[in-house]
Amino acid sequence: MIPYGKQDINQADIDAVVAVLTSDFLTQGPMVPKFEQTVASHVGADHALAVNSATSALHIACLALGLKHGDWLWTTPVTFVASANCGLYCGSKIDFVDIDPQTYNLCPMALKAKLELAKKENRLPKVVVAVHLCGQPCDMKAIGALATEYGFKVIEDASHAIGGKYQGEFIGNCRYSDITVFSFHPVKIVTTAEGGMALTNDAALAEKMNLLRSHGITRDPALMTSEPDGPWYYQQVDLGFNYRMTELQAALGVSQVDRLDAFVARRHELAKRYDELLATLPVTIPWQHPDSYSGLHLYVIRLQLNKISKLHRQVFESLREQGIGVNLHYIPVHTQPYYQAMGFEAEDFPEAMVYYREAISIPMYQGLTDDQQDQVVSALRHALAGGED
Known part of the structure; x- marks a missing residue:
């Protein structure tokens, strides 16, 4: 059987994972930050947060943008369910915008028409998730202009699109969005076995997503509500999740990005x-x-x-x-x-x-x-x- 998609693993990938297996850290070590910096530098984003799946990245992206009960999240109907489910996880309501018949992506003209009606009905979206289906980017300049006009936040679901470009620049630089999400599932372009990443140019959003991916816990005294009791001290300052990526996954990711x-x-x-x-x-x-x-x-x-x-x-x-x-x-x-x-x-x-x-x-x-x-x-x-x- 010739599959529709398949990972590409070479000896360098295997060696990178084995090196971590024989190191001191299998989780929460130096490889995750290295992977984050590798991807951020490649695509031109200021901040990158690696997590255990693109679904987790979408979830914390929505939370960081303040999506909550009663808000609206809009996305395309032609996508994996996670692009919409991430809004439900936050208690928001979901609606869809029909696709462009040529690109199969969310149609900017349909989005504009829907926004005009929603403004009259007082149900504008808080977040729009623009999915780059098959790896082809949406018309992000048009969507970004509508975001400015109507006041919504934009997440690029670029799960299919790492390594692609829009207007000559790498997808993931967040020029027209608040947050971009990548997937590293085995059938994707590069893999970490399972994994995802959220990228942003907003330091506050990065800080919020960093908290949310690891139980809402911080060891940074600047984020605490009181002086630390000692060097062992940490505080839970938000309700977060265990969405961390392992060192093994990150090592594979660093090696894969080379190709x-x-x-x-x-x-x-x-x-x-x-x-x-x-x-x-x-x-x-x-x-x-x-x-x-x-x-x-x-x-x-x-x-x-x-x-x-x-x-x-x-x-x-x-x-x-x-x-x-x-x-x-x-x-x-x-x-x-x-x-x-x-x-x-x-x-x-x-x-x-x-x-x-x-x-x-x-x-x-x-x-x-x-x-x-x-x-x-x-x-x-x-x-x-x-x-x-």
Whole structure:
């Protein structure tokens, strides 16, 4: 089976982890700060906070921005559920903004229209989570301008996008956002096995997220309510969580980032080759905005169903039967039973639903060979033709 995504581990990665295993620290040692500084320096952010998952990073980002009961968080329906769930963890209400039919990201025009209506109804969002689907950045300049006009905070959910660029600058520099979040799950561009990171240029937000990821505990006398009892002393000054990253994960991350640019470059080679190989098939290939240099975590095709005799599900199942580990990113969040119970209807966000009925993620990872890619395309051609050679 050729998977849709896969980690790339070399001997340097293994050696980095083994070195930590034989060191004095398996957690709360020097490697986590080193990993944070490595990523922050690479993308051009002032502060980075490593945590145990991107979901944890989204949660503490929302809390640091003051999201609370009764507030609104808006995001895209075409994302993993964590992009919306992070608001529910804070007690907020959730709504969605439909996608742009070309980029599949949150549509700035739909956002503007929704904001105009929400202002009249006094239900403007406190936070908007802009998800860089597949690794292609949202139109952050437009979203940032709307944030200034309407007074909401912006989180970039860049779980798919480390190593990508927007307007020539690395995603993660927070030029148009308050906080950016990365994921280091094994199928992502670089991995720490499990892990995530929140980046910001705001020292106060960084300090707040630092507290929240480790039980709300501090050893910094400047943050305490009284003089320390002694050198052993700490205080819990907030209600936090155990969201820390281990030294083993951080060591793997530092090693992986050494190859980040090469990983993304290889993904672009594969994407260009896919574009050429799929040009004559009845599928829509990913469109890339000229302002973006995608991280290319995913390569999503959309079936031109009016040109084939097969159903979406039939093509998907045929590919799986032929040993191609395709997937679908994502089932629109507002169609999940938990969100349907809140009153959302499937057709509330029509562009998201059209996307869902046509999309298939085909294999995309830096270790994919040209021969394997040829196998993917051959299997797709077979599936689209209904099994005919």
